[in-house]
Amino acid sequence: MKIRGIFLAASILTLSIITSAEVYLKETFSDADWEKRWIQSQHRDDLGKFTVSSGNFYADEIESRGLKTSQDAKFYAISTKLNKEFNNTNNDLIVQFSVKHEQNIDCGGGYVKLLPPDFDALSFRGDSPYNIMFGPDICGSVRVVHLIINYKNNNKKLTKQITAPSDQLTHLYTLIIKSDQTYTVLIDNKEEASGKIEVDFNLLPPKEIHDAEAEKPADWDEEPLIPDPDDKKPDDWVDVPRTIPDPKAEKPDDWDDESDGDWEPPHISNPEFKGEWEPKMIENPKYNGTWYTPVIPNPDYKEDKTLHVFNTLYVGFDLWQVKSGTIFDNILITDEIEVAKKFSNETFVKYRDAELEAKRKLDDLETGKTKSESEKTDKEDNLEEDNEDGENDDIVDLDVEIGPGGQVKVTKPDDLPPAQDNKSIQESTTTSESSPSPSSTKDENDELDKSFNEFEEEIGIHRKDEL
Numbered sequence: 001m002k003i004r005g006i007f008l009a010a011s012i013l014t015l016s017i018i019t020s021a022e023v024y025l026k027e028t029f030s031d032a033d034w035e036k037r038w039i040q041s042q043h044r045d046d047l048g049k050f051t052v053s054s055g056n057f058y059a060d061e062i063e064s065r066g067l068k069t070s071q072d073a074k075f076y077a078i079s080t081k082l083n084k085e086f087n088n089t090n091n092d093l094i095v096q097f098s099v100k101h102e103q104n105i106d107c108g109g110g111y112v113k114l115l116p117p118d119f120d121a122l123s124f125r126g127d128s129p130y131n132i133m134f135g136p137d138i139c140g141s142v143r144v145v146h147l148i149i150n151y152k153n154n155n156k157k158l159t160k161q162i163t164a165p166s167d168q169l170t171h172l173y174t175l176i177i178k179s180d181q182t183y184t185v186l187i188d189n190k191e192e193a194s195g196k197i198e199v200d201f202n203l204l205p206p207k208e209i210h211d212a213e214a215e216k217p218a219d220w221d222e223e224p225l226i227p228d229p230d231d232k233k234p235d236d237w238v239d240v241p242r243t244i245p246d247p248k249a250e251k252p253d254d255w256d257d258e259s260d261g262d263w264e265p266p267h268i269s270n271p272e273f274k275g276e277w278e279p280k281m282i283e284n285p286k287y288n289g290t291w292y293t294p295v296i297p298n299p300d301y302k303e304d305k306t307l308h309v310f311n312t313l314y315v316g317f318d319l320w321q322v323k324s325g326t327i328f329d330n331i332l333i334t335d336e337i338e339v340a341k342k343f344s345n346e347t348f349v350k351y352r353d354a355e356l357e358a359k360r361k362l363d364d365l366e367t368g369k370t371k372s373e374s375e376k377t378d379k380e381d382n383l384e385e386d387n388e389d390g391e392n393d394d395i396v397d398l399d400v401e402i403g404p405g406g407q408v409k410v411t412k413p414d415d416l417p418p419a420q421d422n423k424s425i426q427e428s429t430t431t432s433e434s435s436p437s438p439s440s441t442k443d444e445n446d447e448l449d450k451s452f453n454e455f456e457e458e459i460g461i462h463r464k465d466e467l
Protein backbone atom coordinates (compact mmCIF):
# COMPACT_ATOMS: atom_id res chain seq x y z
CA MET A 1 0.00 0.00 0.00
CA LYS A 2 2.70 2.41 1.09
CA ILE A 3 4.95 1.51 -1.81
CA ARG A 4 2.06 2.04 -4.20
CA GLY A 5 1.42 5.44 -2.66
CA ILE A 6 5.02 6.52 -3.23
CA PHE A 7 4.92 5.17 -6.71
CA LEU A 8 1.74 7.07 -7.45
CA ALA A 9 3.14 10.27 -5.98
CA ALA A 10 6.29 9.89 -8.07
CA SER A 11 4.39 9.36 -11.27
CA ILE A 12 2.04 12.27 -10.54
CA LEU A 13 5.10 14.43 -9.99
CA THR A 14 6.63 13.38 -13.31
CA LEU A 15 3.29 13.88 -14.99
CA SER A 16 2.84 17.36 -13.57
CA ILE A 17 6.37 18.39 -14.55
CA ILE A 18 5.79 17.12 -18.01
CA THR A 19 2.37 18.71 -18.43
CA SER A 20 3.67 22.10 -17.35
CA ALA A 21 6.50 21.84 -19.85
CA GLU A 22 6.42 23.63 -23.14
CA VAL A 23 7.52 21.88 -26.31
CA TYR A 24 8.53 24.41 -28.92
CA LEU A 25 9.55 21.89 -31.54
CA LYS A 26 9.41 18.12 -31.86
CA GLU A 27 10.41 16.93 -35.30
CA THR A 28 10.75 13.24 -36.16
CA PHE A 29 10.49 13.43 -39.99
CA SER A 30 8.27 10.38 -39.87
CA ASP A 31 5.37 11.82 -41.87
CA ALA A 32 5.03 13.00 -45.46
CA ASP A 33 4.37 16.62 -44.49
CA TRP A 34 7.89 17.51 -43.41
CA GLU A 35 8.47 19.39 -46.65
CA LYS A 36 5.69 21.81 -45.74
CA ARG A 37 7.34 22.53 -42.41
CA TRP A 38 10.92 22.96 -43.59
CA ILE A 39 11.87 25.87 -45.82
CA GLN A 40 14.75 25.48 -48.22
CA SER A 41 16.90 28.62 -48.45
CA GLN A 42 17.10 30.31 -51.84
CA HIS A 43 20.29 32.15 -50.99
CA ARG A 44 21.99 30.45 -53.95
CA ASP A 45 20.61 28.14 -56.58
CA ASP A 46 23.16 25.35 -56.15
CA LEU A 47 22.38 24.49 -52.53
CA GLY A 48 22.38 20.77 -51.73
CA LYS A 49 19.11 18.88 -51.61
CA PHE A 50 17.77 17.43 -48.38
CA THR A 51 15.75 14.24 -48.54
CA VAL A 52 14.12 12.17 -45.81
CA SER A 53 15.54 8.69 -45.36
CA SER A 54 16.25 6.06 -42.75
CA GLY A 55 19.57 5.36 -44.47
CA ASN A 56 21.44 2.19 -45.38
CA PHE A 57 21.00 0.61 -41.97
CA TYR A 58 18.43 1.46 -39.34
CA ALA A 59 16.40 0.17 -36.41
CA ASP A 60 12.96 0.97 -37.78
CA GLU A 61 12.25 1.97 -41.34
CA ILE A 62 9.65 4.63 -40.38
CA GLU A 63 10.88 5.77 -36.96
CA SER A 64 14.50 6.04 -38.07
CA ARG A 65 13.70 8.43 -40.89
CA GLY A 66 15.49 11.72 -40.70
CA LEU A 67 16.61 14.68 -42.74
CA LYS A 68 19.46 13.60 -44.99
CA THR A 69 22.04 15.53 -47.00
CA SER A 70 21.93 13.91 -50.43
CA GLN A 71 24.53 15.57 -52.69
CA ASP A 72 28.29 15.65 -52.32
CA ALA A 73 30.34 18.83 -52.07
CA LYS A 74 27.42 21.16 -51.43
CA PHE A 75 26.28 23.93 -49.16
CA TYR A 76 23.01 23.19 -47.40
CA ALA A 77 20.57 25.60 -45.78
CA ILE A 78 17.12 24.67 -44.50
CA SER A 79 15.05 25.80 -41.53
CA THR A 80 11.73 25.46 -39.75
CA LYS A 81 9.65 27.58 -37.41
CA LEU A 82 8.98 26.73 -33.76
CA ASN A 83 5.40 26.43 -32.51
CA LYS A 84 5.90 29.72 -30.72
CA GLU A 85 8.64 32.14 -29.77
CA PHE A 86 10.88 30.90 -26.99
CA ASN A 87 12.05 33.52 -24.50
CA ASN A 88 14.09 31.58 -21.94
CA THR A 89 14.55 34.33 -19.34
CA ASN A 90 12.92 32.31 -16.54
CA ASN A 91 13.07 28.85 -18.12
CA ASP A 92 15.66 26.29 -19.04
CA LEU A 93 16.33 25.91 -22.74
CA ILE A 94 16.95 22.42 -24.04
CA VAL A 95 17.99 21.61 -27.61
CA GLN A 96 18.31 17.96 -28.54
CA PHE A 97 18.83 16.24 -31.88
CA SER A 98 20.54 13.22 -33.34
CA VAL A 99 23.21 13.04 -36.03
CA LYS A 100 24.11 9.93 -38.00
CA HIS A 101 27.13 10.31 -40.26
CA GLU A 102 26.41 7.03 -41.98
CA GLN A 103 28.38 8.01 -45.08
CA ASN A 104 31.57 7.81 -42.97
CA ILE A 105 32.02 11.55 -43.02
CA ASP A 106 35.27 13.06 -44.29
CA CYS A 107 34.54 16.76 -44.01
CA GLY A 108 31.30 18.43 -43.12
CA GLY A 109 29.18 20.17 -40.52
CA GLY A 110 26.47 18.53 -38.43
CA TYR A 111 25.27 21.38 -36.22
CA VAL A 112 21.97 23.19 -35.71
CA LYS A 113 21.42 26.90 -35.41
CA LEU A 114 18.76 28.45 -33.19
CA LEU A 115 17.54 31.55 -34.95
CA PRO A 116 15.86 34.77 -33.80
CA PRO A 117 12.34 36.03 -34.69
CA ASP A 118 13.62 38.39 -37.41
CA PHE A 119 15.29 35.51 -39.26
CA ASP A 120 14.56 35.24 -42.98
CA ALA A 121 14.27 31.59 -44.05
CA LEU A 122 14.60 32.26 -47.78
CA SER A 123 17.95 34.02 -47.48
CA PHE A 124 19.35 31.64 -44.81
CA ARG A 125 23.11 31.34 -45.20
CA GLY A 126 26.39 31.09 -43.29
CA ASP A 127 26.34 34.66 -42.03
CA SER A 128 22.66 34.85 -41.02
CA PRO A 129 22.76 35.97 -37.37
CA TYR A 130 21.96 33.17 -34.95
CA ASN A 131 21.41 32.74 -31.20
CA ILE A 132 23.14 29.41 -30.71
CA MET A 133 25.14 27.11 -32.93
CA PHE A 134 25.50 23.62 -31.53
CA GLY A 135 26.68 20.27 -32.85
CA PRO A 136 29.50 18.34 -34.46
CA ASP A 137 31.81 19.56 -37.21
CA ILE A 138 34.28 17.12 -38.65
CA CYS A 139 37.00 17.83 -41.18
CA GLY A 140 39.81 15.32 -41.57
CA SER A 141 41.36 14.86 -38.18
CA VAL A 142 39.60 17.88 -36.65
CA ARG A 143 36.51 16.58 -34.87
CA VAL A 144 34.88 19.23 -32.74
CA VAL A 145 31.50 19.85 -31.19
CA HIS A 146 30.73 23.53 -31.66
CA LEU A 147 28.92 25.51 -29.05
CA ILE A 148 28.77 29.15 -29.96
CA ILE A 149 26.33 31.66 -28.48
CA ASN A 150 25.53 35.15 -29.55
CA TYR A 151 26.17 37.76 -26.89
CA LYS A 152 25.48 41.38 -27.77
CA ASN A 153 25.94 40.62 -31.48
CA ASN A 154 29.21 38.79 -30.98
CA ASN A 155 29.55 35.08 -31.52
CA LYS A 156 31.26 33.66 -28.46
CA LYS A 157 32.70 30.19 -28.51
CA LEU A 158 32.77 27.76 -25.61
CA THR A 159 36.35 27.77 -24.35
CA LYS A 160 36.25 24.07 -23.46
CA GLN A 161 37.00 21.47 -26.13
CA ILE A 162 34.47 18.76 -26.90
CA THR A 163 35.39 15.99 -29.34
CA ALA A 164 32.75 14.72 -31.74
CA PRO A 165 32.22 11.00 -32.29
CA SER A 166 33.01 10.22 -35.92
CA ASP A 167 31.64 6.71 -36.45
CA GLN A 168 28.64 5.92 -38.63
CA LEU A 169 26.09 5.40 -35.85
CA THR A 170 23.43 7.75 -34.54
CA HIS A 171 24.60 10.07 -31.76
CA LEU A 172 22.40 12.23 -29.59
CA TYR A 173 23.40 15.84 -28.86
CA THR A 174 21.76 17.67 -25.97
CA LEU A 175 22.38 21.26 -24.90
CA ILE A 176 20.88 22.58 -21.69
CA ILE A 177 21.01 26.31 -20.99
CA LYS A 178 19.59 26.88 -17.53
CA SER A 179 18.01 30.06 -16.25
CA ASP A 180 20.66 30.06 -13.50
CA GLN A 181 23.14 30.85 -16.29
CA THR A 182 24.83 27.48 -16.41
CA TYR A 183 25.05 25.16 -19.39
CA THR A 184 25.51 21.42 -19.92
CA VAL A 185 26.40 19.50 -23.07
CA LEU A 186 25.51 15.82 -23.30
CA ILE A 187 26.46 13.40 -26.03
CA ASP A 188 24.47 10.16 -25.97
CA ASN A 189 23.14 11.26 -22.56
CA LYS A 190 26.65 11.48 -21.12
CA GLU A 191 27.90 14.81 -19.85
CA GLU A 192 30.77 16.21 -21.93
CA ALA A 193 30.98 19.74 -20.56
CA SER A 194 29.21 22.03 -18.12
CA GLY A 195 29.83 25.24 -16.25
CA LYS A 196 28.93 28.88 -15.92
CA ILE A 197 28.09 30.59 -19.18
CA GLU A 198 29.66 33.85 -18.02
CA VAL A 199 33.01 32.18 -17.39
CA ASP A 200 33.23 29.42 -20.00
CA PHE A 201 32.24 31.66 -22.89
CA ASN A 202 34.38 34.56 -21.73
CA LEU A 203 31.38 36.88 -21.82
CA LEU A 204 32.35 39.17 -18.98
CA PRO A 205 35.63 40.29 -17.46
CA PRO A 206 36.48 38.38 -14.25
CA LYS A 207 34.62 39.31 -11.06
CA GLU A 208 37.82 39.78 -9.08
CA ILE A 209 41.32 40.75 -10.10
CA HIS A 210 44.73 40.87 -8.42
CA ASP A 211 45.48 44.32 -7.13
CA ALA A 212 48.24 45.54 -9.43
CA GLU A 213 49.00 48.44 -7.07
CA ALA A 214 49.65 46.23 -4.08
CA GLU A 215 53.23 45.73 -2.92
CA LYS A 216 54.69 43.43 -0.33
CA PRO A 217 55.17 45.54 2.87
CA ALA A 218 58.83 46.10 3.61
CA ASP A 219 58.49 44.52 7.07
CA TRP A 220 56.71 41.41 5.80
CA ASP A 221 58.70 38.42 7.04
CA GLU A 222 58.39 35.26 4.95
CA GLU A 223 60.90 33.10 6.89
CA PRO A 224 59.05 30.52 8.95
CA LEU A 225 62.22 29.47 10.88
CA ILE A 226 65.18 31.42 12.20
CA PRO A 227 68.43 30.39 13.98
CA ASP A 228 67.90 30.46 17.74
CA PRO A 229 69.72 33.61 18.95
CA ASP A 230 70.07 32.05 22.44
CA ASP A 231 71.80 28.92 21.23
CA LYS A 232 75.56 29.07 21.92
CA LYS A 233 78.41 26.95 20.65
CA PRO A 234 79.29 24.48 23.45
CA ASP A 235 82.60 25.29 25.20
CA ASP A 236 84.02 21.83 24.46
CA TRP A 237 83.23 22.10 20.76
CA VAL A 238 86.44 21.39 18.79
CA ASP A 239 86.56 22.64 15.26
CA VAL A 240 88.01 20.01 12.98
CA PRO A 241 88.74 20.60 9.28
CA ARG A 242 86.32 19.23 6.72
CA THR A 243 89.17 17.49 4.79
CA ILE A 244 92.61 16.20 5.67
CA PRO A 245 95.66 15.14 3.60
CA ASP A 246 95.38 11.46 2.70
CA PRO A 247 97.75 9.73 5.18
CA LYS A 248 98.09 6.77 2.81
CA ALA A 249 99.19 8.82 -0.16
CA GLU A 250 102.80 8.52 -1.15
CA LYS A 251 104.93 10.75 -3.29
CA PRO A 252 105.31 9.11 -6.72
CA ASP A 253 108.81 7.88 -7.55
CA ASP A 254 109.09 9.94 -10.69
CA TRP A 255 108.08 13.18 -8.94
CA ASP A 256 110.63 15.88 -9.77
CA ASP A 257 110.41 18.71 -7.21
CA GLU A 258 112.15 21.06 -9.56
CA SER A 259 109.81 20.79 -12.52
CA ASP A 260 106.66 19.52 -10.76
CA GLY A 261 106.78 21.76 -7.66
CA ASP A 262 106.44 20.63 -4.06
CA TRP A 263 104.53 17.40 -3.71
CA GLU A 264 101.37 17.55 -1.61
CA PRO A 265 99.21 14.60 -0.74
CA PRO A 266 95.64 14.75 -2.07
CA HIS A 267 92.90 15.62 0.44
CA ILE A 268 90.23 13.21 1.61
CA SER A 269 87.18 13.90 3.79
CA ASN A 270 87.98 13.97 7.45
CA PRO A 271 86.36 11.04 9.30
CA GLU A 272 86.42 13.18 12.45
CA PHE A 273 84.39 15.96 10.84
CA LYS A 274 80.80 16.00 12.17
CA GLY A 275 79.74 19.27 10.55
CA GLU A 276 80.14 22.91 11.40
CA TRP A 277 78.45 24.04 14.56
CA GLU A 278 75.13 25.67 13.82
CA PRO A 279 72.57 27.13 16.17
CA LYS A 280 69.29 25.22 16.22
CA MET A 281 66.34 26.61 14.28
CA ILE A 282 63.27 27.94 16.02
CA GLU A 283 59.92 29.29 14.83
CA ASN A 284 60.18 32.87 13.66
CA PRO A 285 58.07 34.99 16.03
CA LYS A 286 57.81 37.68 13.33
CA TYR A 287 56.69 35.27 10.62
CA ASN A 288 53.85 36.76 8.58
CA GLY A 289 53.16 33.84 6.21
CA THR A 290 53.51 33.79 2.43
CA TRP A 291 52.60 37.07 0.84
CA TYR A 292 49.97 36.95 -1.91
CA THR A 293 48.90 39.82 -4.11
CA PRO A 294 45.53 40.75 -2.67
CA VAL A 295 42.40 40.15 -4.78
CA ILE A 296 40.00 43.05 -5.18
CA PRO A 297 36.62 43.41 -6.93
CA ASN A 298 37.14 44.17 -10.63
CA PRO A 299 35.88 47.69 -11.33
CA ASP A 300 35.21 46.63 -14.97
CA TYR A 301 32.91 43.75 -13.96
CA LYS A 302 29.18 44.31 -14.26
CA GLU A 303 26.82 41.42 -13.66
CA ASP A 304 24.45 40.66 -16.55
CA LYS A 305 21.30 38.86 -15.44
CA THR A 306 20.22 38.29 -19.05
CA LEU A 307 23.34 36.83 -20.59
CA HIS A 308 21.62 33.45 -20.97
CA VAL A 309 18.53 34.89 -22.66
CA PHE A 310 17.62 34.25 -26.27
CA ASN A 311 14.49 34.85 -28.24
CA THR A 312 14.25 31.95 -30.61
CA LEU A 313 11.62 31.34 -33.28
CA TYR A 314 13.41 29.18 -35.87
CA VAL A 315 15.89 26.34 -36.06
CA GLY A 316 17.93 25.43 -39.10
CA PHE A 317 20.86 23.59 -40.64
CA ASP A 318 23.39 25.65 -42.54
CA LEU A 319 26.22 23.34 -43.54
CA TRP A 320 28.96 22.48 -45.95
CA GLN A 321 29.53 18.80 -46.63
CA VAL A 322 32.03 17.07 -48.90
CA LYS A 323 30.69 13.54 -48.66
CA SER A 324 26.93 13.72 -48.07
CA GLY A 325 24.66 11.27 -46.28
CA THR A 326 24.32 12.71 -42.77
CA ILE A 327 20.89 12.07 -41.22
CA PHE A 328 19.47 14.49 -38.63
CA ASP A 329 16.53 13.34 -36.55
CA ASN A 330 14.39 13.77 -33.44
CA ILE A 331 14.91 17.49 -33.04
CA LEU A 332 13.45 18.71 -29.77
CA ILE A 333 13.32 22.18 -28.30
CA THR A 334 11.73 22.41 -24.87
CA ASP A 335 12.03 24.08 -21.47
CA GLU A 336 11.92 20.86 -19.44
CA ILE A 337 14.84 18.45 -19.18
CA GLU A 338 12.53 15.55 -18.22
CA VAL A 339 10.76 15.92 -21.54
CA ALA A 340 14.08 15.66 -23.35
CA LYS A 341 15.07 12.60 -21.33
CA LYS A 342 11.75 10.92 -22.01
CA PHE A 343 12.03 11.69 -25.71
CA SER A 344 15.58 10.32 -25.70
CA ASN A 345 14.24 7.13 -24.08
CA GLU A 346 11.56 6.80 -26.73
CA THR A 347 13.91 7.36 -29.66
CA PHE A 348 17.68 7.22 -29.27
CA VAL A 349 17.84 4.79 -26.33
CA LYS A 350 15.03 2.60 -27.68
CA TYR A 351 16.63 2.07 -31.08
CA ARG A 352 20.33 2.16 -30.24
CA ASP A 353 20.91 -1.60 -30.02
CA ALA A 354 18.76 -2.41 -33.03
CA GLU A 355 20.68 0.13 -35.10
CA LEU A 356 24.01 -1.34 -34.05
CA GLU A 357 22.70 -4.77 -35.00
CA ALA A 358 21.58 -3.49 -38.40
CA LYS A 359 25.00 -1.94 -38.93
CA ARG A 360 26.72 -5.23 -38.09
CA LYS A 361 24.55 -7.08 -40.57
CA LEU A 362 25.32 -4.55 -43.28
CA ASP A 363 29.06 -4.78 -42.51
CA ASP A 364 28.90 -8.58 -42.70
CA LEU A 365 27.07 -8.37 -46.01
CA GLU A 366 29.66 -5.96 -47.40
CA THR A 367 32.61 -8.02 -46.20
CA GLY A 368 31.02 -10.99 -47.95
CA LYS A 369 30.48 -8.98 -51.10
CA THR A 370 34.05 -7.73 -51.21
CA LYS A 371 35.32 -11.26 -50.80
CA SER A 372 33.26 -12.59 -53.69
CA GLU A 373 34.12 -9.57 -55.82
CA SER A 374 37.82 -10.01 -55.31
CA GLU A 375 37.44 -13.54 -56.60
CA LYS A 376 36.34 -12.16 -59.94
CA THR A 377 39.18 -11.32 -62.24
CA ASP A 378 37.14 -9.96 -65.12
CA LYS A 379 37.18 -6.18 -64.92
CA GLU A 380 34.11 -5.80 -67.11
CA ASP A 381 32.06 -7.76 -64.65
CA ASN A 382 32.79 -5.17 -62.03
CA LEU A 383 31.97 -2.29 -64.32
CA GLU A 384 28.60 -3.77 -65.18
CA GLU A 385 27.79 -4.25 -61.56
CA ASP A 386 28.63 -0.65 -60.73
CA ASN A 387 26.30 0.61 -63.41
CA GLU A 388 23.44 -1.57 -62.30
CA ASP A 389 23.95 -0.20 -58.86
CA GLY A 390 22.68 3.20 -59.91
CA GLU A 391 24.78 4.63 -57.10
CA ASN A 392 27.28 5.54 -59.70
CA ASP A 393 25.34 8.74 -60.42
CA ASP A 394 26.51 10.11 -57.12
CA ILE A 395 30.15 9.49 -57.89
CA VAL A 396 31.85 12.73 -58.72
CA ASP A 397 33.69 12.99 -61.99
CA LEU A 398 37.10 14.48 -61.50
CA ASP A 399 39.09 16.29 -64.19
CA VAL A 400 42.63 15.04 -64.28
CA GLU A 401 45.38 17.19 -65.75
CA ILE A 402 49.02 16.31 -66.15
CA GLY A 403 51.18 19.34 -65.48
CA PRO A 404 54.39 20.21 -67.39
CA GLY A 405 56.51 18.69 -64.63
CA GLY A 406 54.48 15.48 -64.81
CA GLN A 407 52.53 16.36 -61.64
CA VAL A 408 48.94 15.25 -61.54
CA LYS A 409 46.28 17.84 -60.75
CA VAL A 410 42.73 16.82 -60.06
CA THR A 411 39.77 19.18 -60.15
CA LYS A 412 36.14 18.51 -59.63
CA PRO A 413 34.19 20.47 -62.21
CA ASP A 414 31.09 22.68 -61.93
CA ASP A 415 29.17 21.54 -58.94
CA LEU A 416 32.07 21.82 -56.55
CA PRO A 417 31.72 25.27 -55.05
CA PRO A 418 35.22 26.68 -55.01
CA ALA A 419 36.59 26.18 -51.53
CA GLN A 420 37.30 29.88 -51.59
CA ASP A 421 33.55 30.41 -51.34
CA ASN A 422 33.30 28.49 -48.14
CA LYS A 423 36.18 30.58 -46.93
CA SER A 424 34.79 33.95 -47.97
CA ILE A 425 31.61 33.33 -46.02
CA GLN A 426 33.71 32.35 -43.09
CA GLU A 427 35.62 35.60 -43.31
CA SER A 428 32.52 37.72 -43.52
CA THR A 429 31.13 35.86 -40.53
CA THR A 430 34.18 36.52 -38.48
CA THR A 431 34.65 40.11 -39.55
CA SER A 432 31.01 40.89 -38.83
CA GLU A 433 31.82 40.15 -35.24
CA SER A 434 32.91 43.35 -33.61
CA SER A 435 33.81 41.36 -30.55
CA PRO A 436 36.62 42.76 -28.46
CA SER A 437 38.17 39.30 -28.58
CA PRO A 438 36.83 37.60 -31.71
CA SER A 439 40.04 35.63 -31.83
CA SER A 440 38.49 32.60 -30.20
CA THR A 441 35.94 32.01 -32.93
CA LYS A 442 38.37 33.04 -35.59
CA ASP A 443 41.03 30.64 -34.35
CA GLU A 444 38.52 27.86 -34.50
CA ASN A 445 37.54 28.80 -38.04
CA ASP A 446 41.17 29.11 -39.09
CA GLU A 447 41.84 25.71 -37.68
CA LEU A 448 38.93 24.19 -39.55
CA ASP A 449 39.81 26.09 -42.68
CA LYS A 450 43.35 24.82 -42.46
CA SER A 451 42.27 21.24 -42.02
CA PHE A 452 39.74 21.75 -44.79
CA ASN A 453 42.57 22.81 -47.14
CA GLU A 454 44.74 19.93 -46.02
CA PHE A 455 41.85 17.64 -46.63
CA GLU A 456 41.35 18.98 -50.14
CA GLU A 457 44.99 18.39 -50.86
CA GLU A 458 44.75 14.90 -49.50
CA ILE A 459 41.95 13.94 -51.83
CA GLY A 460 43.50 15.88 -54.67
CA ILE A 461 40.98 18.68 -55.09
CA HIS A 462 42.70 21.93 -55.93
CA ARG A 463 41.15 25.32 -56.01
CA LYS A 464 40.52 26.50 -59.54
CA ASP A 465 42.46 29.70 -59.03
CA GLU A 466 45.56 27.72 -58.16
CA LEU A 467 45.68 25.94 -61.48
Ligand SMILES: *[C@@H]1O[C@H](CO)[C@@H](O)[C@H](O)[C@H]1NC(C)=O
Nearest residue numbers: 086087088089090309310311
Ligand atom coordinates in the same frame (compact mmCIF):
# COMPACT_ATOMS: atom_id res chain seq x y z
C1 LIG B 1 11.77 38.00 -22.42
O1 LIG B 1 11.17 37.84 -21.15
C2 LIG B 1 11.61 38.76 -20.15
C3 LIG B 1 10.99 38.34 -18.82
O2 LIG B 1 9.64 38.05 -18.98
C4 LIG B 1 11.24 40.16 -20.57
O3 LIG B 1 11.71 41.09 -19.62
C5 LIG B 1 11.88 40.45 -21.93
O4 LIG B 1 11.46 41.73 -22.38
C6 LIG B 1 11.47 39.40 -22.94
N1 LIG B 1 12.20 39.67 -24.16
C7 LIG B 1 11.58 39.75 -25.35
C8 LIG B 1 12.45 40.14 -26.47
O5 LIG B 1 10.42 39.50 -25.48
Ligand SMILES: *[C@@H]1O[C@H](CO)[C@@H](O)[C@H](O)[C@H]1NC(C)=O
Nearest residue numbers: 108109126320422425426448
Ligand atom coordinates in the same frame (compact mmCIF):
# COMPACT_ATOMS: atom_id res chain seq x y z
C1 LIG C 1 33.31 25.23 -44.55
O1 LIG C 1 33.09 23.83 -44.43
C2 LIG C 1 33.70 23.20 -43.32
C3 LIG C 1 33.26 21.78 -43.30
O2 LIG C 1 31.99 21.66 -42.77
C4 LIG C 1 33.30 23.87 -42.01
O3 LIG C 1 34.09 23.34 -41.00
C5 LIG C 1 33.49 25.35 -42.10
O4 LIG C 1 32.99 25.92 -40.92
C6 LIG C 1 32.73 25.86 -43.30
N1 LIG C 1 32.81 27.30 -43.37
C7 LIG C 1 31.72 28.03 -43.56
C8 LIG C 1 31.94 29.48 -43.48
O5 LIG C 1 30.61 27.56 -43.79
Ligand SMILES: *[C@@H]1O[C@H](CO)[C@@H](O)[C@H](O)[C@H]1NC(C)=O
Nearest residue numbers: 217219220221285286287288
Ligand atom coordinates in the same frame (compact mmCIF):
# COMPACT_ATOMS: atom_id res chain seq x y z
C1 LIG D 1 54.13 40.64 10.60
O1 LIG D 1 53.97 39.94 11.82
C2 LIG D 1 54.33 40.66 12.99
C3 LIG D 1 54.27 39.77 14.17
O2 LIG D 1 53.12 38.98 14.15
C4 LIG D 1 53.40 41.87 13.14
O3 LIG D 1 53.73 42.63 14.24
C5 LIG D 1 53.51 42.71 11.89
O4 LIG D 1 52.58 43.78 11.95
C6 LIG D 1 53.26 41.88 10.65
N1 LIG D 1 53.51 42.68 9.46
C7 LIG D 1 52.58 42.97 8.60
C8 LIG D 1 52.98 43.81 7.43
O5 LIG D 1 51.45 42.54 8.66
Ligand SMILES: *[C@@H]1O[C@H](CO)[C@@H](O)[C@H](O)[C@H]1NC(C)=O
Nearest residue numbers: 338339340341342343345349
Ligand atom coordinates in the same frame (compact mmCIF):
# COMPACT_ATOMS: atom_id res chain seq x y z
C1 LIG E 1 14.33 6.89 -19.14
O1 LIG E 1 14.69 5.53 -19.01
C2 LIG E 1 15.39 5.24 -17.80
C3 LIG E 1 15.85 3.82 -17.88
O2 LIG E 1 14.84 2.98 -18.30
C4 LIG E 1 14.47 5.52 -16.63
O3 LIG E 1 15.14 5.26 -15.42
C5 LIG E 1 14.02 6.95 -16.66
O4 LIG E 1 13.07 7.20 -15.63
C6 LIG E 1 13.42 7.32 -18.00
N1 LIG E 1 13.19 8.75 -18.01
C7 LIG E 1 12.05 9.29 -18.42
C8 LIG E 1 11.93 10.74 -18.24
O5 LIG E 1 11.16 8.64 -18.92
